[in-house]
Amino acid sequence: DAGVTQSPTHLIKTRGQQVTLRCSPISGHKSVSWYQQVLGQGPQFIFQYYEKEERGRGNFPDRFSARQFPNYSSELNVNALLLGDSALYLCASSPGTSNNEQFFGPGTRLTVL
Amino acid sequence: EDKVVQSPLSLVVHEGDTVTLNCSYEVTNFRSLLWYKQEKKAPTFLFMLTSSGIEKKSGRLSSILDKKELFSILNITATQTGDSAVYLCARTPNNAGNMLTFGGGTRLMVKP
Numbered sequence: 001d002a003g004v005t006q007s008p009t010h011l012i013k014t015r016g017q018q019v020t021l022r023c024s025p026i027s028g029h030k031s032v033s034w035y036q037q038v039l040g041q042g043p044q045f046i047f048q049y050y051e052k053e054e055r056g057r058g059n060f061p062d063r064f065s066a067r068q069f070p071n072y073s074s075e076l077n078v079n080a081l082l083l084g085d086s087a088l089y090l091c092a093s094s095p096g097t098s099n100n101e102q103f104f105g106p107g108t109r110l111t112v113l
Numbered sequence: 114e115d116k117v118v119q120s121p122l123s124l125v126v127h128e129g130d131t132v133t134l135n136c137s138y139e140v141t142n143f144r145s146l147l148w149y150k151q152e153k154k155a156p157t158f159l160f161m162l163t164s165s166g167i168e169k170k171s172g173r174l175s176s177i178l179d180k181k182e183l184f185s186i187l188n189i190t191a192t193q194t195g196d197s198a199v200y201l202c203a204r205t206p207n208n209a210g211n212m213l214t215f216g217g218g219t220r221l222m223v224k225p
Contacts, residue, residue: 004155033212042117042201042215043156056212088154097211101147104155 002027004093004105012111013081021076021108025093031055032074033102034066035090043090049074050097078110086112115140117204119216127224130192134219136202137184144207146178146185151218152198159187159200192223 005024013019025032031050035043045058049068068074072093078085088109092102120135136146145163149156160169162178162185169176173192178185189196199220203213 031211035213035215040217042119042203042217043213045212045214048212058212090155092213094211100211101158101161102211102213103158104149107154109154 004091004103006089006091006105006108008108009106010109010111012113014113015081015083017081017112018077018079019081019110021078021089021091021110022073023076023091023093023105024073025091026103029093029095029103030072031094031097031100032068032072033092033094034074034076035092036060037088037090037107039087046076048097055097081112083112086110115142115204115206115214117202117214117216119200119202119219121219122217123220123222125222125224126192128193130223131188131190132192132221134187134189134200134202134221135184136186136216138204138216140183140204142207143180144205144211146202146204147213148176148185148187149201149203150198151201156201189221192221194223194225197221197223 033048034046037043047066048056052068063079066076088107090107091105094100094102148159160176165180199218203215
């Protein structure tokens with residue numbers, strides 16, 4: 001069975017640009033969460049989506065937005081990129097929002113110059 | 114704020130050693146604590162703990178949760194070079210959603 005997939009693998013952008021990251025969950029999983037991991041730190045929660053609805057939002061500015069599609073895949077958008085947005089962006093899927101373990105994708109490494 | 118704190122920050126051991134990694138949490142609501150291993154990119158799931166005092170075991174790895182003292186430990190016995198990684202713990206809240214609050218991780222290096 002395929003695990004969580006994310007694209008692209010790497011991305012280089014300049015300040016002020018916009019970026020879209022994509023995630024496909026494990027087949028049968030309906031919940032997708034996004035995390036930002038800055039080098040040397042643990043991942044920080046950005047969003048959780050379940051059945052196409054936002055179920056949770058972390059402490060991130062409105063420049064960050066996301067959505068989930070009918071096939072449960074998800075996109076994370078970041079506008080007006082700042083240098084501090086450089087990080088590994090991880091997507092995690094789980095069957096639902098009850099007490100399930102979350103399975104992570106390989107991440108997208110975003111570098112903002 | 115619900116913080117998760119891991120110690121030590123980093124650890125260097127030799128193959129065959131036993132290591133204990135610590136995770137403490139401050140919590141107003143708590144449902145479960147999870148351990149992950151992160152080698153390069155994707156954190157891989159190790160354990161989920163919900164009940165106090167019940168040890169979970171997988172091969173040379175084991176973990177236990179103490180809900181009274183608000184901490185968990187991850188033990189690795191007979192360490193191997195392949196155990197070198199960052200070990201992350203995270204907790205989920207006791208409400209709708211299972212968003213994870215992570216600690217900063219413990220970087221383990223196992224030397225031959």
